[in-house]
Amino acid sequence: MPEAVYGPGKRPEQCVSIVGELLLNGTGSVLLTRADEQQRLACTAAHGQAIEAGRSLLWRAPTDSVATDVVIVTAGTSDLAVAEEASLTLRAYGIQPSTIADVGVAGLHRLLARLDEITSADAVIVIAGMEGALASVIGGLTGAPVVAVPTSVGYGAALEGVTALLAMHASCASGVTVVGIDNGFGAGCAIARILT
């Protein structure tokens, strides 16, 4: 199992030290999430290049792949940062997900054009801010596990993700589960619990 370090609130040298300790004491992959520029520079200087996606870094990604088909679906392009965090988390577990971006429900035709990829997946992560409606629609289209991630994308009545979180919980699609706001890492871990 990979080890994970959450960047915010830690000084660069603290990140260097914790990541270093995890690399030293174990043999698995080590993930640093939501790193800022200084943390990123300090850690790659100290521990060598990492696989980077969005604001996350991954050292010692597994070389073996889990044979599974996970699809990450986002409602808008602004949700991509969360998608990248989920994606890199999955890679830390040896899962190589594909991503379908910008298929929010207000443009249903774009979503329907990707229907086959979605319905054939072993599991789906749905990432959506604003009203979070995509989770309900995807939940109705597939019987596979669906993990929904509300994002803080949107303004005003989106209430920094609370509206999407509530909406996903009030979803009319049964069996959709939800993780915390912007928690791409959590969604990746949830899928890893299911598929590994």
Add this chain to the structure above:
Amino acid sequence: MPEAVYGPGKRPEQCVSIVGELLLNGTGSVLLTRADEQQRLACTAAHGQAIEAGRSLLWRAPTDSVATDVVIVTAGTSDLAVAEEASLTLRAYGIQPSTIADVGVAGLHRLLARLDEITSADAVIVIAGMEGALASVIGGLTGAPVVAVPTSVGYGAALEGVTALLAMHASCASGVTVVGIDNGFGAGCAIARILT
């Protein structure tokens, strides 16, 4: 323009008196909304049979019809009471709407099966509780006016309609407007402002 009386909090004899006064002083239609059984009995005893739909009553419905195509779409069967209130309100203005029920987004095929009726309408009222996702989907399918009504249908995280209200306001579909929770009367009036 029709006159409207809101039932809750009024005693049956108060309803009888107010409705009577409106019938006497004007010549147009009179609408009593959210009447309970006693209010209904007292008012029909005093003022003659009314057109009834759900918990609303309409006296002196207009005999002329406005030539327009309004569609009321509901996400679930539990939203029908609000749909009936909207429908009778429209009839008080001489508009005869049609209703498409139970096409929530978790069963997208049922919605897509009614696509032509929705896209050809002059205006659409979308009535949905839970996460209210239907408003976003319909808003993306038609360029006609869309008035969304959040309902108090759903439990727990639906927060008695607040979640749907927030979600409809955070909607990713542009130009969808919203009225208050369970406010079928308001949605009907909004359409009447547009089409009459």
Add this chain to the structure above:
Amino acid sequence: MPEAVYGPGKRPEQCVSIVGELLLNGTGSVLLTRADEQQRLACTAAHGQAIEAGRSLLWRAPTDSVATDVVIVTAGTSDLAVAEEASLTLRAYGIQPSTIADVGVAGLHRLLARLDEITSADAVIVIAGMEGALASVIGGLTGAPVVAVPTSVGYGAALEGVTALLAMHASCASGVTVVGIDNGFGAGCAIARILT
């Protein structure tokens, strides 16, 4: 896949009719959740005895069992009604879960006494009201999928389940997913998505 009917807000004869239609048109199991006494009596009179658990009824339970080990864990005895809804939902999918009740974190020894059953399970449903802390603890004890259900058990600051829902989302255990307040049915469906 089983068909499900949500009881609240429907008249007994509506329940009889919808359940009847589902039994007639399909061959799979039919689930009626949160039925009140009148709905229960009307439906069993019309459609024959059902398997009953808490306020839910199940007709035509699958005869084949899915070979899997699902454990439902509850924090208190007051959470059992939600556990029974989850359990019967799983049975509708052919899964026979076991239940570990009343192991809330304030009595950690009771939980630790059942540790083996929990860590060996293929998936765990955690049902807890009040502060919902059990989800975090279980999430840290097992790497299997964990679906958490906040319940409306508790008073005052429990805010009818909102506190537990927020707490489960803010959980320090990674990869725990959450369904809506009191939504045992949703938790069962989420597990079925994973294991069937």
Add this chain to the structure above:
Amino acid sequence: MPEAVYGPGKRPEQCVSIVGELLLNGTGSVLLTRADEQQRLACTAAHGQAIEAGRSLLWRAPTDSVATDVVIVTAGTSDLAVAEEASLTLRAYGIQPSTIADVGVAGLHRLLARLDEITSADAVIVIAGMEGALASVIGGLTGAPVVAVPTSVGYGAALEGVTALLAMHASCASGVTVVGIDNGFGAGCAIARILT
């Protein structure tokens, strides 16, 4: 129909690229809303001068005008930024609105002095922060469509627009519809759905 790009959260070069693609692939107007200074400079450098209003930019405004009388009414001068966004959105649809500013209900005489312009309009957009009372007053003065926009203007108990949003939904004027907080773009689109 115009294409729209929402600025916040996008890098200047992303704005340049998306606006460029929309200009290239279509022939209609292209709107960039809530652009910051850098986005504005980058986009006008790349795509030529645009019509600017507040923080929005419009390329290829329609040359034909829709013959209609839309009035945008604001409660205070601080609401003007939202009014400009609504106004430029309408221009993208070929509608030339007029604006009546600073007629909040605490100075009723200023509002009454403009009564004729308001009651003769084909549709009214009401933009108000603080307690949002203007929507109720205007809604009672005209039978035309009224779209209300709550703004985040005000402090303390204004709760960044939530108070105005709730107040507009609780309005005692029937048939007033509401869009999201500060959503001038949405109000413009709603009017375009009605009048085009």
Add this chain to the structure above:
Amino acid sequence: MPEAVYGPGKRPEQCVSIVGELLLNGTGSVLLTRADEQQRLACTAAHGQAIEAGRSLLWRAPTDSVATDVVIVTAGTSDLAVAEEASLTLRAYGIQPSTIADVGVAGLHRLLARLDEITSADAVIVIAGMEGALASVIGGLTGAPVVAVPTSVGYGAALEGVTALLAMHASCASGVTVVGIDNGFGAGCAIARILT
């Protein structure tokens, strides 16, 4: 100064005893607010007829009148119960208020028809539910003290009076003060602090 007893949560015999003690130990007026039918019957049986208004009772009303002109203005007829509580409270202080009912801002002409009475008053109590807009309008029309009472009248987004309370605090009219939801008694006392 009058003594006041708040009825809810007290048994009829408790009300009888507390009211009795206050009548015995003092010589001033005694007010019982929000009494239910049983409390009312028990107290009038024990202590003689009282002046009754809405759900409040007043014993030993002052015989001298304070020479002042207080106007209570309500937005709707449903606000009258709160108005009666405020009115009887004022009478306990020897103030005889007049009441202008049902002049909500959606029917501005009804309010303007009573303008003289409002602007000539020494103090005004404004009682309004829903969006509470009347407080802002009245606050702008008079320079006299204005005490606003939000009521729990309205449904859905009115949030049982919280919307009106917030709106009155976010009011664009300066110097309007607010008391608690449905607190007609508090409004009466506030005026008595000012005028006696």
Add this chain to the structure above:
Amino acid sequence: MPEAVYGPGKRPEQCVSIVGELLLNGTGSVLLTRADEQQRLACTAAHGQAIEAGRSLLWRAPTDSVATDVVIVTAGTSDLAVAEEASLTLRAYGIQPSTIADVGVAGLHRLLARLDEITSADAVIVIAGMEGALASVIGGLTGAPVVAVPTSVGYGAALEGVTALLAMHASCASGVTVVGIDNGFGAGCAIARILT
């Protein structure tokens, strides 16, 4: 009556222009509240020195004084900025208030030491953040008008003033009225409505 300009959100040159217009068109005092450093410098350069208190400026203060005894009481030293806004507002109306600072209820002896000043006042403004308890205590000590101002002082559970606002409305002292969070200007105007 004084004219008032609210600084935040206005550019320095806008403040200069609005203040200038008010000075030109009237003869009374002009108040600029919550000015930042740039607004202050620009306005005093253009319009001459003003009386300054906290972040507010007053030009043409009345030369005549209203003969009245208003006391402003604050719970802590951090509430003084709001007190200064209230004080300068009163001076714009010709009222010279005195201030009693830092007498929060956790140090009851400090409050009791100033009892005579408080009970002899014609009106009291109570300014308190955190839990806002001072309003209830003062309300019980005097029968004069009490206007309470919740402040955003405090952290965490103080919820930026919402806790104090709610607490002041739930106060056990009758007839205390409340204005918006940090609204010293509103409190001053409320007193001016009472005493001028």
Add this chain to the structure above:
Amino acid sequence: MPEAVYGPGKRPEQCVSIVGELLLNGTGSVLLTRADEQQRLACTAAHGQAIEAGRSLLWRAPTDSVATDVVIVTAGTSDLAVAEEASLTLRAYGIQPSTIADVGVAGLHRLLARLDEITSADAVIVIAGMEGALASVIGGLTGAPVVAVPTSVGYGAALEGVTALLAMHASCASGVTVVGIDNGFGAGCAIARILT
């Protein structure tokens, strides 16, 4: 240590059975809190008379007393039910508290009259609804442990105890601790943790 059973949500026979089991398996005191009439009757019929206070019952109260001086202070008479729950909980631990009722801060003289009893106590439980100001005042008067219990007493802005809970946490008195809304049992246990 006493055993405790929380009544609500349990059927009378369940209460009888759980209480019986606790009496049989231990030798200490057994407490049943918030029992309704039927639970009370069933349990006393089955297990003999109990010490009753408010809605709580205590069997096998300790015969030895802890020599300590605990004072329970309530703001109003409506807080007495919570006080009785706290008191009986303390008696289950062998502590005999005294109670000072109805000394809310709006009548400071009543509180000051009991000052000696409060300042000489070894620990104080403060029980208050509405704005909960009493906790801050008491916290400033004594250096002994103070446990505050917010109650759901009050209406409107009291938000069923949430206002008092927030206010107690935002208290300006340092070192006051808080338990849940109406949680007299919890307050009693907290004191027992301190003093036994």
Add this chain to the structure above:
Amino acid sequence: MPEAVYGPGKRPEQCVSIVGELLLNGTGSVLLTRADEQQRLACTAAHGQAIEAGRSLLWRAPTDSVATDVVIVTAGTSDLAVAEEASLTLRAYGIQPSTIADVGVAGLHRLLARLDEITSADAVIVIAGMEGALASVIGGLTGAPVVAVPTSVGYGAALEGVTALLAMHASCASGVTVVGIDNGFGAGCAIARILT
């Protein structure tokens, strides 16, 4: 008893002056909490070196120690700043606490490894953000006084500490008391009330 100064919102020279006055007028210890860098430099320059922990400074720490065993337990490393504030507050009272860090409930084995230290303590301060579950677990493990401090650590659904605060109040462990969000100072004072 020590004197305490709360840093935020005060200018460095104000801190210098208040601390100086307290040092001059008394002989006990003086605590400055949540000082920023400038306040720290100014005060140590003026008043000599202080004991520093996190963002707090302590002058004239008591030389005598209270013989007691207080343990501060934190869920994560991010909670340490609050722990340091609590610790230095205790030292101001002559109590030398020990700290057990990073034993959040998702890693139950780390907590169980420190069980003896926790159960043998005279009092425990539990500091936890996110879902705050550690308070419930510790509360069940020891019968000694437990003061819980919710922290603003966590993101999204942690709601800046409100979730942990609510969760600690809804805790299933009886007799755990709670102080305000991030209020390490308050927790220290609460323990001092108990043990000194």
